[in-house]
Amino acid sequence: MIRILHTADIHLDAPLRSLALRDDALRAAVEAATRAAFARIVDVAVSERVAALLIAGDLFDGRARSARTAAFLTAQLDRLRDAGIPVFYIKGNHDAENPITGAIDMPDNVHLFDARGSKVQLAEDLWIHGVSFADRHAPDSLLRRFPAPVEGAVNIAMLHTSLAGAAGHDTYAPCSVADLRGMGFDYWALGHVHKRQVHSQSPWVVMPGMPQGRDIGETGAKSASLLTVVDGRITVEEVPSSVVEFTTSSLDISGVEDDDGLRTALRAHLRGVADALSSAAGVVRLTLTGTPPRHWQILRDQETWAESVAALARDTGRLWLEKLQIEIDAPASSDSAVGATTELATLMAAIGEEPGFAAAARAEIEEVIGEMPQAVRAALLPDEDTAETLAQSLAKAGARRVLARMKGAEG
Amino acid sequence: MRLRQLSLDRFGHFTGHALDFGDAGERPDFHIIYGPNEAGKTTTMEAALRLFYGFPHREPYAFKHQRANLSVSGVLEIDGETRGFTRLPKRSGALLDASGTVLPEAALAAHLGGLGEEDYRNLLCLDDDTIERGGEEIAQARGDIGRLLFSAAAGVADLTTVLDGVREEADAIWAKRKTKTHVAELKRELKDIEKEIRERDVTTSAWRGLKKALTDAQAAEATARAARDALHTRAADLAAHRRALPLLAELDALDARLAPFADYPERLEFDPETLVTLKTDQTRAHADTERLRTEIEDLAARQEALVLTPGLATLADDLDQLEDLRARDRANALDLPRRRDQLATAEAAMARAARDLGVADECDPQSLVPTPAQLAALEAARDRLRSARTAAQAEARELADATDRRDRAAEELNRLSAQTSPEADIGAILARYEADTLMPAHATAQQAITAAEQSARASREALATGAVRFESLPDCPMSRIRAHELAEAYEALHRKIDAESTALAQHQEDIAARQAQIDQLSRDGQLVPDDAAAALRTARDRQWQAHLAAMTPATAQDFAAAMQALDGAQEARITHARDLGQLRQIAQARAEAQARADQARARMVEYKAAQAAIEAEVDAAAKAAGLPGPLVPAEWLDWVDRHAAAQAAARAANEAQDMHGATLARAQALLDALRPQLDLVFPDVASAVAAARRLAESELQARRAMETAREALRLAEADLSARARKHDASQQEADKAAQAWHDLVLESLGQAVSPDTLLAALDPLRSLATQQEKRAEAAQRVATMERDQALFAEKVAALATAHDQPQADTPADSFELLRAASGAARAAQEQADDLGVRIATARAALDEANRRLTEIADTVTTLGRAFPSSASVDTLDALRATAHRAAEIIKDRENLSALTRRIMSELGVSDLVTARARLDEASLVSLDAEAESCKADLDRAEQALTDATEARVTSQQALSQVTGDADIATLTERRATLELELQEAAQAHLELSLGHRLAEVAIRRYRDTHRSGMMAATERCFAALTQGAYTHLTTQPDGAGETLLAVDEEGTAKRVAEMSKGTRFQLYLALRAAAHQQLVAQGTCLPFFCDDIFETFDEDRTSAACRVMERIGQSGQAIYLTHHRHVVEIAQKVCDTPPIVHEI
Known part of the structure; x- marks a missing residue:
């Protein structure tokens, strides 16, 4: 029996991006989580006495440049070396652009496949094949660079690929699952897509997902894949790795009549979210929906509610609030409301659409965002088109806030 | 929709309480719900809201009935139909119709104009708090019409607070060039973190450089170390040769010295030190033998000299048995006399006490001792x-x-x-005549009569005119009305005459002016007036007739001249035709002015005649009344008015006399009753009553003093x-x-x-008891002691006799003699025993010494056999000398082999032959020279190695700084969080700022849409509320906005900031009334509640406000809740149709 651990997209030292990290307790618990997740994988490799660790690309993050990252990695790889575990590694798009890749002296237990493609014999009847990225971009398929599988042995192939790709994203080493299945390998150890997915079981086509999510876009518990090869047959199981997991959740508060009721509902809901976590800590983005009677007051007090929810989440001991989104509406009976406020709301909506206002709003947005550091500017206004949509959405949200305060004012 | 009936079935403290608002009818639908404080007015309003919107989860009105039992029902008029509804506090089925069937919520909600409960409260429920905040909003909005109109129409009383709050919040997050904002703080923090990352991080390329530097330094160090080590080896080699050379010479010398002793044993079988021990033992054994023999003889002689008496040995035990008795005897000898004295003293004291008790001498004091x-x-x-x-x-x-x-x-x-003394009871008289009530009434009566009379006199005196005075009131010959008519007619005529004279002067001025114009136009002569032209024509015609008649050259010439004159005039008139027209107009105007002046003159004459007639009538009347001289009608009217006043005053004086007559009579009767009791000559009522009251007071005091004295006597007895x-x-x-x-x-x-x-004295008896105790104790002690003395003397005498020993004077001394004899006998026996033991010990030691000497001699013989026969071993001393030499030989042999080993080791060879070969050529001098040169090389190599090591350590340290710790990763993460925070802050600021901007623009648009309608309605209402103090509302542009001004009755525009607080309340109420009107106009007609908002209003404002409520009642249902009765009364008085009042 041979065991092999397969991971990818570690993005070592890529920072977690979440407002929840403003909380010191959470920061202390999860800082440098990508390191902790990788160290866990190494722990498992050592404790399970695996025959090899496969890293299918994006070991480094494109932006991380620190030598300390390399030093940390070397220490972890040395642990594997001391345990007699070889590491097979192919470069992904991030690794190809990252200077650390070239600077680091990998310990002698690490085998780095080059971009030409090759194979290594791991055991008498087990071969590992791999092809690295030569460059940041790989617009064409890399499949033809793989050497043919060895007859009569178990063949594992390592490839960093976006597969068929997703609309609006660059494609990396594109290929289809059908192409892979047709290549004659027993296990495709893939990388690149951050969400775990088993595309096929015979042969195995496994995207293990990243070991640690970095922001609310990378939700759920993360893991590596553990292969067990017995008599030429492979079985696969998941090995949890994430230190903290990101999760989104929504709560319908239509029936909630007052603040205490809302607080009770939130407490119960957050406890449920916390219980459902697989990792030790969780960061939640909570969306309130529905048509509560006191919706104007809730909208008016949204900052206060955000703080309350953050405190309730903290009370669970393992959950932190990333953001509270309030997407509630007025109860149906208020839709046809007459009166000045409704009229004002209609007016505000109409004015928001007018070119004059749009121009003024854009000017204001550009002034404010112009004062921000470059990274923030880029995040808020990646291109020209965004300015317009941003102006619209901000104006809409602003109008809602002001209305909430008027409606909610105890008049 | 309107409320027809509202039933508080179970709500607040009500049970089954119903209000019937009746039919709407034609009258204004204005209701007042009146009840004292806490009667439940507000509860009524809340009940209506419960009916419309249901019961809240936390119901503050569930204090009498539990929430689950609450129930409110009502009959509503909806679109001309009446429908019954019941509201229950349930999750589902909370709304029922009149028959108890569950209705969907929409059945009622559909008729509430889409207003939620909060909206309803904001728009249709007004209380003094809202009014107060609305008034403040007017001040805060600084008259901005948009905000005022919107604030009133939306029922948002503190709109400005809301809007300013939004702006402030936005500015706190970010504001241009401000350094205290949230964003500015975050940016500072971000800058710090980036600086720290820059300072602490090592890039990958720098790291690669460090690694290469270390590899190089390590190689250099290894090379230097190898060079140094080689030199070390060479130096050590030289030193070894240098040390081995003398050792070889030493080896050769030792070899020669050992040659004669080859047959001596390789090693000694015994330790030579044993021989030293044997020698010591032998010497000591000889000495012991001598000493012991002498000692034994001496001890035997001492033993024989001792004398022993065994009989006295048992005496000591007998004496020990008597030791206790002897100790008591010694103590008794000291104590016995004192005890006998105590006994005698106690007996004497008892006899003294018995005497003190007066007992006869023969009586035994002991018989008197009490228990x-x-x-x-x-x-x-x-x-x-x-x-x-x-x-x-x-x-x-x-x-x-x-x-x-x-x-x-x-x-x-x-x-x-x-x-x-018994006297007349003045108090009774005062009481009988009710002096206490009578006196104030009497004073009031007198006051009233005096005042009325003074007033009559003063008004009569006011009639005096000139020298004429009236002692009594004269009759007035003319009614006041006629006098008034005359005065007014006279005044009217006067005014008319003034007007006519002004007009006349004006007309005359006109005439003069026209004439001046005519003169001006005619002055230069070019203008021929009409009459002049007519005259010329007449002259021509006359000349023509003359000429026609005469037909002479003279007449022709005359005619020609006249003809020429007329022609010239005609020509001039044609030339000046315009001026001529003007002249004609002016002449016309002058004629008109003349006519008007004539008419005015005629009218003036007429008016003056009428005036004269009035003056004559007035004069006649004045004479009849006895007044002097001519009076103008106004003066006469004034006199007539004064006469009427005097007449009224005279009447009032008479009435006062009549009214107070009875009181004065009663006062006089009281005075008559009191006079005989008082010592007063001319008392009036007041002084008499005062004196009487003083007397009555002193009578009362005397009676009270008597009462007090009687009571004191009774208590004393x-x-x-x-x-x-x-x-x-x-x-x-x-x-x-x-x-x-x-x-x-x-x-x-x-x-x-x-x-x-x-x-008299109990002490002797006590003393008797005490002394008896002392006496008994002393007597008992004395007896015991005397018994002990006798026993001791007897025993000592018996012992002396038994052992045949002499006796002394006292038993104690005899005892001491016996003790001495016994001690001497025991000491002699002990000494004899000791000597015996010591003799036996000395004999044993002598035997042991002799045995040891024999043993030593045997040992010497045995050891001597190990040595060659040539060696001397006969005695112990000879044996020792031979053994010593053997030991030296053995040591030299060892030295020889050690030298051999050392030389081989120094030179690193395995045998001595090779070693000799190595050193064959060497000399100390040549070796020293070579060592010096090697040492210099070594110093240089050491220095090179140190430098290389330092270089390597430096590189290593630099590289070791690059650890795998996570500090940079943590900082990077912190930077990412800060960037997100900045992103969020920017968004939050923009949301608020854009929202604020939108609201401002929208409110301006709202203003533009609703200004005309709402402003007119507000103006009407405000004018009514201020009762015309402000007649108009107007606006004034102010930047992008427009501010409101109120125009008062004098036409002065006033800013809202300058209005009083109360006026601002009224303005807000007017705005709300206008907003309500607008709501009604939009088709939302719902009951409008006011909860005692007029509390701070004065009566006038309350009246006006009631009218406003009535007006609201004309377009919808207006319900006013109050606990002020006067508000109800005012409303009933001022409203055109009094409101319907419901008392609870």
Whole structure:
């Protein structure tokens, strides 16, 4: 029996991006989580006495440049070396652009496949094949660079690929699952897509997902894949790795009549979210929906509610609030409301659409965002088109806030 | 929609309470719900809201009925139809119709104009708090019309606070060039973190450089170390040769020295030190033999000299047995005389005590000693007797004091009785005539009569005109109305004459002006006026007729001249035709002015005649009234008015007399009744009553003093009898105690002691008891001691006799003699035993020494056999010398082999032959020279190695700084979080700022849409509320906005900031009323509630506000809740149709 651990997209030292990290307790618990997740994988490799660790690309993050990252990695790889575990590694798009890749002296237990493609014999009847990225971009398929599988042995192939790709994203080493299945390998150890997915079981086509999510876009518990090869047959199981997991959740508060009721509902809901976590800590983005009677007051007090929810989440001991989104509406009976406020709301909506206002709003947005550091500017206004949509959405949200305060004012 | 009926089935403190608002009808639908504080007005309003919107989860009105039992129902008029609804506090099925069928929520909600409960409260429920905040909003909005109109229409009373709050919040997040904003703080923090990352991080390329530097340094260090190590080896080699050379010479010398002793053994089988021990033992054994022989002889001689007496040995035990008795005998000899003295003293004291008790001398004092119980009983009985006697004495003193007090009280009463004399009861008279009420009435009456008379006199005197005075009121010959008519007619005529004279002057001015214009136009002569032209024409015609008649050259010439004159005039007129037209107009105007002036003159004459007629009538009337001289009609009217006033005053004086006559008569009667009792010559009512009251007061005081004295006497007598009873009781108690004492003395001591003596002094008896105890103890001690002395003397004598020893004077001395004899005998026996033991020990030691000497001689013989026969070993000393030499030889042999090994080791060779070969050529001098040169090389190599090591350590340290710790990763993460925070802050700021901007623009648009309608309605309402103090509302542009101004009745525009608080309240109320009107206009007609908003209004404002409510009631249902009765009354008075009042 041979065991092999397969991971990818570690993005070592890529920072977690979440407002929840403003909380010191959470920061202390999860800082440098990508390191902790990788160290866990190494722990498992050592404790399970695996025959090899496969890293299918994006070991480094494109932006991380620190030598300390390399030093940390070397220490972890040395642990594997001391345990007699070889590491097979192919470069992904991030690794190809990252200077650390070239600077680091990998310990002698690490085998780095080059971009030409090759194979290594791991055991008498087990071969590992791999092809690295030569460059940041790989617009064409890399499949033809793989050497043919060895007859009569178990063949594992390592490839960093976006597969068929997703609309609006660059494609990396594109290929289809059908192409892979047709290549004659027993296990495709893939990388690149951050969400775990088993595309096929015979042969195995496994995207293990990243070991640690970095922001609310990378939700759920993360893991590596553990292969067990017995008599030429492979079985696969998941090995949890994430230190903290990101999760989104929504709560319908239509029936909630007052603040205490809302607080009770939130407490119960957050406890449920916390219980459902697989990792030790969780960061939640909570969306309130529905048509509560006191919706104007809730909208008016949204900052206060955000703080309350953050405190309730903290009370669970393992959950932190990333953001509270309030997407509630007025109860149906208020839709046809007459009166000045409704009229004002209609007016505000109409004015928001007018070119004059749009121009003024854009000017204001550009002034404010112009004062921000470059990274923030880029995040808020990646291109020209965004300015317009941003102006619209901000104006809409602003109008809602002001209305909430008027409606909610105890008049 | 309107409320027809509202039933508070179970709500607040109500049970089954219903309000019927009736049919809407034609009248304004204005209702007032009146009830005192806490009656439940607000509850009524809340009940209506519950009916519309249901019960909240936390119901503050569930204090009497539990929430689950609450119920509100009502009948509503909806689109001309009446429908019943019931509201229950349930999750589902909360709304029922009149038959109890569950209705969907929409059945009612559909008719509430889409208003939520909060909206309803904001728009249609008004209370004083809202009004107050609305008034503040007007001030805060600084008259901005947009905000005012919107604020009122939306029911958002603190709109400005909301909007300014949004702006402030946005500015706190970010504001241009501000350094205290949230964003500015975050940016600073971000800058710090980026700086820290820059300072602490090592890039990958720098790291690669460090690694290469280390590799190089390590190689350099290894090379330097190898060079140095080689030199070290060479230097060590040279040093070894240098050390081996002398060792070889030493080896050769030692070899030669050992050659003669080859047959000596390789090693000694025994330790040579044993021979030293043997020698010491031998010497000591010889010495011991000598010493022991002498000692034995000496001890035997001493043993024989001792004398022993065994018989006295047992005496010591007998003496020890007597030791206790002897110690007691010694103590008794000291103590016995003192004890005998004590016995005698106690007996003497007892005899003295018996004498003190008055006992006869022959009586034994011991028979008188009382037991402790008897003594205690005697003491108690004596104390009781003494205290009983003291109490009896105290009671006797109290009795005397009480008697004395009683006597003084009786005396005081007699004194007062003598002073008081029976008199007429003035108080009764005052009461009979009700002086207390009569006096103020009398004073008021007098005051009123005097005032009325003064007024009549003053108004009569006011009629005086010139020198004429009226002593009595004259008659007035003309009515006031006629006088008034005349005065007014006269005044009217006067005004007309003034007007006509002004007009006349104007007309005359006109005439003069026209004439001046005519003159001006005609002056230069070019203009021929009409009449001049007519004259010329007439002249021409006349000349023509003359010429026609004469037909002479003269007439022709005349005619021609006339013709020429006319032609010239005609020509001039044609030339000046315009001026001529003007001239004609002016002439026309002058003629008109002349006509008007004539008319005015004629009218003036007419008016003056009318005036004269009035003056004549007035004059006649004045004469009839007796007034002097001509009076103008206005003066006459004034006099007539004054006459009417004087007449009224005279009437009032008479009425006052009539009204107060009865009171004055009663006062006079009181005075008559009092006069005989008083010492006053001419009393008036007031002084008489005052004197009478003083007298009545002193009578009352005298009576009270008598009462007090009587009461004092009664108390004193009661006290006296109580004291007497207590005195008797204490006397009896004393007698009883004396008897008890007497009996007890007799029982305890018999007849020997008299009770009276004992009562004076109990101490002798106590002393008797104490001394008896001492006496008994002393007597017992003396007897015991005398017995011990006798026994000791007897035993000592027996022992002396038994052992045949002499006796001394006292038994104690004899005992000491016996003790000495026994001690001497025992010492001699012990010494003899000791000597015996020591002789035996010395003999044993002598035998042991002889045995040891023999043993040593045997050993010497045995050891000597190991050596060659040539060696001397006969005696112990010879053996020692030979053994010593053998040891030296053995040591030299060892040195030889050690030298050999060392030389081989120094040179690193395996045998001596090779070693000799190596050193064959070497000399110390050549070796030293070579070592010096090697040392210099080594120093240089050491330095090179140190430098290389330092370089390597430096590189290593630099590289070791690059650890795998996570600090940079943590900082990077912190930077990412800060960037997100900035992103969020920017968004939050923009949301607020854009929202604020939108709201401002929208409010301006709202203003533009609704200004005309709402402003007109507000203006009407505001004018009504301020009762015309402000007639108009107007606006004034102010930047992008527009501010509101109120125009007062004098046309002055006022800013809202300049209005009083109350006026601002009214303005807000007007705005709300206008907003309500607008709501109605939009088709939302719902009950409008006001909860006591007029509390701070004065009466005028309340009246106006009631009218506003009535007006609201004309377009919808208006319900006003109040606990002020006056508001109800005002509303009923000022409204065109009084409102319907519901009392609860």
